[in-house]
Amino acid sequence: MAHDVRGLLSPSLAELAPGDEGAVITSVGTYALAVPLPQTLSDATAQLTAWTVPVVEIRTADGRVGTGISGVHCGAELLTQVIDNYYAPALLGASSEDILGTWKRLYWLPTHWIGRAGPVHMALSMVDIALWDLAAQRAGLPLWRLLGGAAGPIETYNTDGGWLNLSVAELTRDLGSLVDRGWQRVKVKVGKANWREDAARVRAARQAVGSDITLMCDANQRWDFSTANRMLPVLAEVGMDWFEEPVHADDITAHRRLQAARPVDIAAGESLYSYQAFANFLAARALRVIQVDVTRVGGVTEWMQVAQHAAAEGLRVVPHAGDMMQVHQHLAGTFLSETTPLLEFIPWTQDAFVHRSVVVDGYAERPQAPGASTAIAPAARSRWQIKGIGATVSAQGPTP
Numbered sequence: 001m002a003h004d005v006r007g008l009l010s011p012s013l014a015e016l017a018p019g020d021e022g023a024v025i026t027s028v029g030t031y032a033l034a035v036p037l038p039q040t041l042s043d044a045t046a047q048l049t050a051w052t053v054p055v056v057e058i059r060t061a062d063g064r065v066g067t068g069i070s071g072v073h074c075g076a077e078l079l080t081q082v083i084d085n086y087y088a089p090a091l092l093g094a095s096s097e098d099i100l101g102t103w104k105r106l107y108w109l110p111t112h113w114i115g116r117a118g119p120v121h122m123a124l125s126m127v128d129i130a131l132w133d134l135a136a137q138r139a140g141l142p143l144w145r146l147l148g149g150a151a152g153p154i155e156t157y158n159t160d161g162g163w164l165n166l167s168v169a170e171l172t173r174d175l176g177s178l179v180d181r182g183w184q185r186v187k188v189k190v191g192k193a194n195w196r197e198d199a200a201r202v203r204a205a206r207q208a209v210g211s212d213i214t215l216m217c218d219a220n221q222r223w224d225f226s227t228a229n230r231m232l233p234v235l236a237e238v239g240m241d242w243f244e245e246p247v248h249a250d251d252i253t254a255h256r257r258l259q260a261a262r263p264v265d266i267a268a269g270e271s272l273y274s275y276q277a278f279a280n281f282l283a284a285r286a287l288r289v290i291q292v293d294v295t296r297v298g299g300v301t302e303w304m305q306v307a308q309h310a311a312a313e314g315l316r317v318v319p320h321a322g323d324m325m326q327v328h329q330h331l332a333g334t335f336l337s338e339t340t341p342l343l344e345f346i347p348w349t350q351d352a353f354v355h356r357s358v359v360v361d362g363y364a365e366r367p368q369a370p371g372a373s374t375a376i377a378p379a380a381r382s383r384w385q386i387k388g389i390g391a392t393v394s395a396q397g398p399t400p
Contacts, residue, residue: 022062028088031390032076042165044191044222067374068130071322082123088393117273128299133372149334153363156345157185172208182361191222206238218244236263255286270320295322311337
């Protein structure tokens with residue numbers, strides 16, 4: 001059931017600037033797709049048979065549709081319910097061009113007290129992405145160009161060959177295949193119950209790809225400080241570029257102590273949901289690789305704030321691919337930095353979108369179509385939409 005949570009800062013139609021009539025939000029619709037994976041894959045915390053893509057579509061009076069997306073293992077209905085019941089009533093009749101004002105207004109709804117992270121904040125991200133998609137469409141530009149990004153292709157690293165459920169033989173075969181297809185950077189999952197198995201895996205991975213390929217690893221928060229600290233010499237031995245989410249995502253002290261050991265850069269960010277959380281990690285000098293995810297923080301608006309702060313500190317900004325790269329291919333390289341832009345590539349949801357990502361020899365081509373590359377292909381919705389999730393809210397009220 002929708003709630004009247006418009007808030008004091010919501011402009012009325014009469015308050016919109018002249019010429020804004022076409023940008024008025026007339027309806028907000030949500031749904032979710034379960035895109036099946038070619039095979040079951042596992043990291044240290046989850047086993048996946050599909051990747052779920054929650055979707056919001058924001059329609060404006062001029063007939064445009066802005067699409068916002070997220071990416072989750074489960075709980076897509078939690079994100080869509082936040083939008084249907086709380087955000088949509090606060091969006092109807094407002095201007096889609098007031099992106100920052102809308103962000104602040106939604107953030108400080110009563111939902112703020114039950115979710116400054118997790119589904120509530122991820123739902124805000126979906127709305128924010130949709131508004132930026134609309135802004136880029138209205139400008140007739142791809143989002144990266146609207147944000148002032150450089151036109152060149154962006155190097156990617158591939159995560160899709162290093163899953164934890166693969167045997168060592170399968171791991172080395174898949175990593176070798178990625179290198180043969182042009183990737184110079186690949187990532188391996190770690191986090192076995194016995195850290196010695198992980199030591200053997202990363203040594204085998206290094207032997208398989210050779211000394212010239214950049215190798216990263218990701219423990220998905222599986223280890224405590226002692227185990228992670230024990231693995232650091234092994235990771236240094238194999239020339240590991242970074243060590244991702246070695247311990248619990250909120251443990252700033254453990255991250256700081258591991259980073260102070262210095263042999264390997266510590267990476268994290270996919271489980272941090274706000275600019276303030278990132279600022280605390282940066283102030284503690286706990287990370288060198290900032291993996292801010294546009295679907296976890298509050299969309300493009302907050303992502304840019306985190307990225308600019310981290311880049312000003314001389315840190316690498318390498319987004320986590322909760323969006324499967326669709327939005328991040330626009331965001332990488334849109335802020336001043338001394339480091340080369342880099343993206344995580346996972347190909348699971350390419351068939352879900354009207355505009356697929358284009359990666360050649362490990363480099364992502366900049367999209368050329370206006371918008372944020374988030375529009376869902378009608379055939380994908382027909383095939384993969386999850387029944388019973390989502391609604392459409394308009395001035396006439398919600399409909400399933």
